[in-house]
Amino acid sequence: MFCSQIMSANIQYNCGEDCHIRSSSIFKHLTNEDLDKLNFDKKSESYKRGTVLYHEGSRINGCYCIQKGIIKVYKTGVDGKEQIIRFAKHGDLIGFRSVLSKELACTTAKVLEDAFVCHIPAQTFIELIKNNGTFSLELLQLACRELGEANAYITDIAQKTVRERLAEILIHLKNEFGLDDHKILQISLTREELANIVGTATESVIRLLSEFKHDKLIDLNGRKIAVLNEAALIRIANLYE
Amino acid sequence: MFCSQIMSANIQYNCGEDCHIRSSSIFKHLTNEDLDKLNFDKKSESYKRGTVLYHEGSRINGCYCIQKGIIKVYKTGVDGKEQIIRFAKHGDLIGFRSVLSKELACTTAKVLEDAFVCHIPAQTFIELIKNNGTFSLELLQLACRELGEANAYITDIAQKTVRERLAEILIHLKNEFGLDDHKILQISLTREELANIVGTATESVIRLLSEFKHDKLIDLNGRKIAVLNEAALIRIANLYE
DNA sequence: CGGTACGTTGAGTCATATCAACCATAGTGG
């Protein structure tokens, strides 16, 4: 099997029974037969920060299941400005959109935190969908959930101010990546990256973050952001009206 | 069968062989058996302008295949402002997102132009997915295409000016609904609705439309919008860079 | 004929973008 790999951190990944593919919600209802096929066809690899898994506009020959690390998925807009669409982490599946719609990749996927990733060939993936109704239903549910989130984000960007959106993003990041003991957000982003999620200028993010810090909603220490007053941020973001 | 219905325009719809469900891309690979089941379970109905097919936040018990007319699909944002997510017309399928993700409807669907619509019960729909790999694959492809469009729109709204977005929307509407012999856009929207697609204020749309008219890019006559210079609009919109 | 919804225009304001300068840090190569 292709699956034994050594991470830089010396963690051994055995991609048979223990592999994340098994416990990840999207794969968990596969039959043993399907699972064997999948484990045989997939390729696991580790990637350093900065590596690009696939480029916007390129043909894509499979999708990626993230075991470890963080991947930044973004589109390049007018005059090269990147718009971050999502982050993928532990258990997430990316690239399936382009595989299924048979279009060229409409996003770029770049490693933010050293990652360990399984690559599933397009053919294997499509066979799986055709032959396993439960699997395809779950995948559909995943796609539909993402679609719902995308629609919600469209509404937010179209209607909310930068200030509201920044507060909202901080809450989202907190929910997705969590805080450590010191309430520090467990994802490290540059100010520019934050701006590229919110859809604003770097300087605006900096000014608003200082404002939030001044109001004791957050604390700042370089890229470390501590979330001190979640309730107030939620109020600012107009979330859960 | 439930399927014989009379439209206000006195057009008879026979939903067996002739029904749109057969020719619509998403249903065209169904087996005769599946098709019989579908035709038996579905309910066709005509709706007047202004009718709501389903409300945001309500439970939804099936999805809708549009045979005729135009449906406006929108989310309600902060302080009640509507954000139009898409329009559905002849051959389009809506509501499947909420059916599959088993969440409450995250949008409202309202009739813009008198419509004739088939309702497919959730259970029938889900069975179809589970039992027919080709169908579920095509549905997945549909969802993925919509997801790609949503991501592109996020990037646009986040990065482009209102002027660019309005030009882009005019092009999109032209591609989706076409022009008549007088180059008039074949969908009738209020200025407010245009604003609610673009994500701006009604007054801004009015001012920009007059500007486009002054520059001979479009012509205006009430809600009738004639697209005179598509190339220039595309340039303004920064499309196809 | 009054009512309601939609469209238009002008004036003033404000949030946010843009531009420019500067600092801190870290890595690079001579």
Add this chain to the structure above:
DNA sequence: CCACTATGGTTGATATGACTCAACGTACCG
């Protein structure tokens, strides 16, 4: 070891796109 460069962060000044508010016009409808 020290300039040198690149990258990221910060702040201030200025410009402006877009929103808001308000008034008014228009058209249709019962």
